[in-house]
Amino acid sequence: MLRLRRTQDGTVLEVRLQPRASQNQISGIRDGILHIRVTAPPAGGEANRVMLELLAGVLGEAKTRLELVSGHKSRDKSVLIRGLNPEEINRCLERLYL
Secondary structure: OOOEEEOOOOEEEEEEEEOOOOOOEEEEEEOOEEEEEOOOOOHHHHHHHHHHHHHHHHHOOOHHHEEEEEOOOOOEEEEEEOOOOHHHHHHHHHHHHO
16 A cells, blocks of 8 residues: 555655666555655656656646645655645556556
């Protein structure tokens, strides 16, 4: 089960990002944290940008509805998703693993 936190602005999702991977993909959920791999390097925030685009696509939301709220220079990140509650996010991500 994903570690999701409902806030006044939306839902916060915990992510672990691996830059410089062989492909862009959501690689699974471990200990409540969504693991994402991207081909982009971490320099200049490029890996963060690609991560947000990938996540927005999977969730069917505009990239502007997602915001990196912590972990800008860390592998462990918190992403605010506006407009989706925790149940909707779980439903979207469950489709990847069924």
